[in-house]
Amino acid sequence: MTLGYLLLSALLMFTATVVPRFVPFVFIKRKISSPFWKSFLYYLPYAVLAALTFPYVFYSTGSIPAAAIATAAALLMSVFELNMAIVAAVSFLIALGLGFLF
Amino acid sequence: MDTRSNFLAGLKKGIPVAIAYLAVSFTFGLAARRGAFSLWFATLLSATNLTSAGQFTGIQLMQLGAGYLELSLAVFIINLRYALMSFSLSQQVTIRIKPATRLAMSLFLTDEVFALANEKGAEITPAYYFGLATLPYVGWQLGTLVGYLSGGIFPSSVIAAAGIAIYCMYIAIFLPPMKRGKGIALAVLVGAALSCAFYYIPYLNEIPMGFRVIIAAIAATFVAAALFPKKDEEKVTIAEDTAPHEEETK
Numbered sequence: 001m002t003l004g005y006l007l008l009s010a011l012l013m014f015t016a017t018v019v020p021r022f023v024p025f026v027f028i029k030r031k032i033s034s035p036f037w038k039s040f041l042y043y044l045p046y047a048v049l050a051a052l053t054f055p056y057v058f059y060s061t062g063s064i065p066a067a068a069i070a071t072a073a074a075l076l077m078s079v080f081e082l083n084m085a086i087v088a089a090v091s092f093l094i095a096l097g098l099g100f101l102f
Numbered sequence: 103m104d105t106r107s108n109f110l111a112g113l114k115k116g117i118p119v120a121i122a123y124l125a126v127s128f129t130f131g132l133a134a135r136r137g138a139f140s141l142w143f144a145t146l147l148s149a150t151n152l153t154s155a156g157q158f159t160g161i162q163l164m165q166l167g168a169g170y171l172e173l174s175l176a177v178f179i180i181n182l183r184y185a186l187m188s189f190s191l192s193q194q195v196t197i198r199i200k201p202a203t204r205l206a207m208s209l210f211l212t213d214e215v216f217a218l219a220n221e222k223g224a225e226i227t228p229a230y231y232f233g234l235a236t237l238p239y240v241g242w243q244l245g246t247l248v249g250y251l252s253g254g255i256f257p258s259s260v261i262a263a264a265g266i267a268i269y270c271m272y273i274a275i276f277l278p279p280m281k282r283g284k285g286i287a288l289a290v291l292v293g294a295a296l297s298c299a300f301y302y303i304p305y306l307n308e309i310p311m312g313f314r315v316i317i318a319a320i321a322a323t324f325v326a327a328a329l330f331p332k333k334d335e336e337k338v339t340i341a342e343d344t345a346p347h348e349e350e351t352k
Contacts, residue, residue, distance in 0.1 A: 050297070
């Protein structure tokens with residue numbers, strides 16, 4: 001990879017990340033009153049995270065059974081609202097341990 | 103609350119996110135090293151992008167020698183969810199915030215910072231927001247650096263298992279609110295189900311990943327918002343003139 005490719009790619013990635021972040025927040029001043037659109041905006045980020053997680057989490061460690069059990073543990077810990085750092089750490093350890101079995 | 107205690111309150115809230123970011127950016131550092139990128143490039147990306155899915159996809163595509171258009175488009179689509187969060191934030195803020203401050207705030211917008219800011223709702227102030235974002239940003243840089251530098255030390259089993267960390271963070275964010283609202287619960291369940299459908303069903307799975315995720319999420323949210331439009335209104339909004347340090351520029 002040439003230096004030019006690296007630098008231009010970094011610039012493009014920065015642009016593609018920053019534009020979606022600031023355009024709505026900086027330029028949209030009008031408030032929405034429709035309950036439907038309010039709910040839509042409120043729910044959407046959660047749906048995006050769910051869609052990013054499933055099914056990709058099952059393929060994230062190289063062992064589907066280990067990842068599936070670690071995911072189940074993460075779901076259970078989240079039901080009890082444990083801290084996200086703990087959820088991530090425990091699931092990582094489970095995936096690591098079970099990775100040797102499966 | 104004054105600016106200082108607001109900032110400190112945010113800082114405290116950001117600690118668990120910072121710890122989780124250490125783990126995730128650590129895996130990014132590892133991946134960048136495996137991909138034969140140099141240290142300065144890995145840190146440059148983490149410093150300017152501050153996003154997991156976008157950065158991982160970016161270096162993956164670059165290793166495949168992707169063209170500039172493909173790279174930009176893929177990263178843009180993966181990051182489109184930030185536009186939704188940014189928009190949501192624009193609807194919640196009740197005090198006046200200068201465009202320059204808004205721009206600065208936006209640079210630190212991530213899934214987790216948004217989730218924490220979202221909890222605060224109408225009471226978000228720039229000081230609280232910057233407090234939230236500070237430690238996660240530091241954690242992201244530090245994790246990238248340590249991950250890259252220690253790339254040779256860890257066995258491949260550890261590196262593989264670390265891949266699950268980011269998803270567990272997502273789970274820890276979207277699951278607890280499901281208990282409190284049917285709308286969120288439905289949006290999450292349908293979003294996950296549709297995403298799986300797009301992944302496993304032939305022909306549908308030929309759609310690029312970024313598009314699949316966006317379509318699944320938007321369709322799920324449409325269903326949830328149509329069935330469960332929010333009735334409960336936000337708490338009493340803060341009057342605009344209670345924020346003397348925030349002046350709208352003409």
